[in-house]
Amino acid sequence: MSFCFEVLKTDPTGARCGRLRTPHGVVETPVFLPVGTAATVKGLRQEALEELGASLILANTYHLYLRPGHERVRGLGGLHRFMSWRGAILTDSGGYQVFSLADLRKVTDEGVRFRSHLDGSEHLLTPEKAVEIQLALGSDISMALDECIRTPAPRAAAESAVKRTTGWARRSQNYFQECARRNGEPAQVQFGIVQGATFADLRRVSTRQLLDIGFPGYAIGGLAVGEPHAMTCEMTGEVTALLPQDRPRYLMGVGRPEQLADYAALGVDLMDCVLPTRAARHACLYTSEGRLLIKNARYADDQRPVDGHCSCSVCARYSRAYLRHLFAAGELLAAVLATHHNVHFYLDLMRQIRETIGFGKLASFSSEMHMRYAEGPA
């Protein structure tokens, strides 16, 4: 079996350190997945991701289906080979695009009809299609198609999303297994996704329904899409409390630096977020002192590194003044250096969280993070 997940260490909070074996390497959990939607973590070469120690990255079914096309990627030897990434890849199913491209799609029980944001063409993404695309891409972990809705949402909308997501999860698994019977066991596992918006009982219902179907890993979706952090935590806790200890849990789309430890404390093993990469491109840098908006005039003559306590190769070599200049001049290198630093920051933060787990200090670690990020940078 090329997949296996084992819990190595647990914390009184509920946090755990684990090891996820994939066909493309071992992933130490809790782990943060840099987001590489279009088969690239924007601004970073794969060499840089290796240097940073990324073990698992996220790519997107919908976007890669539209361009360059999953069959093309299959023909080119699969996503790993196509993008020359030796580490593991998790593909999101396109469920988030149901949310983010709300103006361009129509959801029915059959699936989601999208009008492409690229050329306006129409595409029907069904649970089966999402499985097919992800198998063609050859990701290590695929996600069942889900319906992600904005929060806060009316209860009726949340109920409907849960019902649909469960139905789609069942179809996803059936089709996944059918493909396995037809074509042989894929080097891929499929996770189901819990929905339920901000309704604790719906979250529990959704979780139990997915447990009935049975997945090798479970994701919590539809959070951090508008609700306060405390609510995100509450809903996450409702779900992880019901999930089996021996399966990985993936909280989708989170989070801010000061929130990561909270999620780990709730027993989350995987998290991903565009924040470190997007914020970097927008000149927001994360440091041990808090957020640093590098475009601010106050850094124009600042010879210090972005973060004096950071061990990344950007901080080892370049000054705030230089970074600020690159942003002011609109230079591409600004995005490259800033992204490198921010991803390093996130991955290093996860390392610290993993080291903290097992010693009962995660709660104080978390509150310290919240304090640092409540204040501005030094």
Add this chain to the structure above:
RNA sequence: GGACGGGUGGGUGAGUGGUUAAAACCAGCAGACUGUAAAUCUGCCGCUCCUUGCGGGCUACGGAGGUUCGAAUCCUCCCCCGUCCA
């Protein structure tokens, strides 16, 4: 010397009698960003006062006068700049 064209807020540049402190873009300043339609988006960007309001006052479209209830816009003179002709 002559003939045209032109001088607008930090820059480029709209505006040819009144909702014009003056479009738009750039620069500048500040902010946002959570399974990426995001190298994007938002706000501010003459000075000043306060009871912070689609508020008041002042200054402003090369300069000085003038016409008009009202001028960046019309007239006169002057000063600059560009092109062309001598």
